[in-house]
Amino acid sequence: IMKKIISLLLAVLLLGTLCLPAYAAGSDVNRILINAEKAVDSYVHNFMLKRFSLPARLIPTSFVDITVEIDGEDVYLDSVLDPDRTEFGDDALLFAPGKEEYVEPIIFSLTKNFPLLVVEKTSSGETDGTLITVSLPGMTSDLRDVCEKLLNAYAVEADTKISLLRSTTAGKLTKAGGSDDDKAALDAMFNDAASRVSAFKDEYAGYIEARRELYLEEH
Numbered sequence: 753i754m755k756k757i758i759s760l761l762l763a764v765l766l767l768g769t770l771c772l773p774a775y776a777a778g779s780d781v782n783r784i785l786i787n788a789e790k791a792v793d794s795y796v797h798n799f800m801l802k803r804f805s806l807p808a809r810l811i812p813t814s815f816v817d818i819t820v821e822i823d824g825e826d827v828y829l830d831s832v833l834d835p836d837r838t839e840f841g842d843d844a845l846l847f848a849p850g851k852e853e854y855v856e857p858i859i860f861s862l863t864k865n866f867p868l869l870v871v872e873k874t875s876s877g878e879t880d881g882t883l884i885t886v887s888l889p890g891m892t893s894d895l896r897d898v899c900e901k902l903l904n905a906y907a908v909e910a911d912t913k914i915s916l917l918r919s920t921t922a923g924k925l926t927k928a929g930g931s932d933d934d935k936a937a938l939d940a941m942f943n944d945a946a947s948r949v950s951a952f953k954d955e956y957a958g959y960i961e962a963r964r965e966l967y968l969e970e971h
Contacts, residue, residue: 780928799910808962
């Protein structure tokens, strides 16, 4: 009986030893895919942050997540301004501070987020405070060329990083014993990232062109 028990234990241990490399390899493959997905999402996200927003006309949603600097700290624009006293037009908008103590300490750094906006501070007799006018500049041919060059440079940078990550990750996946399904999942991941970068580029290139056409109509 003892011999049978020992033999059974040895068989279980042997089976476990044989399964261990396969489990380890599968774990490595999953880790590679997860890390690659995180990295490629980061590249796309950084591209979205670095590109500028240039709407053809100013609308409230153009300024979501925009920050201003107060006493050295960045805070969201809508947390310090009165939305009920914000007036939107086709080419400019007027911000009014939500609290008078915000008026002087605010450093309006909209140009940090939207480098193509013109920001002016003016006194207001009606509110006895300071109003901030934010305007879209005329889209001259020179400015359009600058916008297009910046946009293309950001897109090329993102594409380069994605391509390099794709080649290095494919090699790691092969060494880790990735299956055809794993390789297909990897390809789909990077194809999706490249498509998103291309879509964002096309979207903002459209904004630049629309702004240029609007400028030509007005002049």
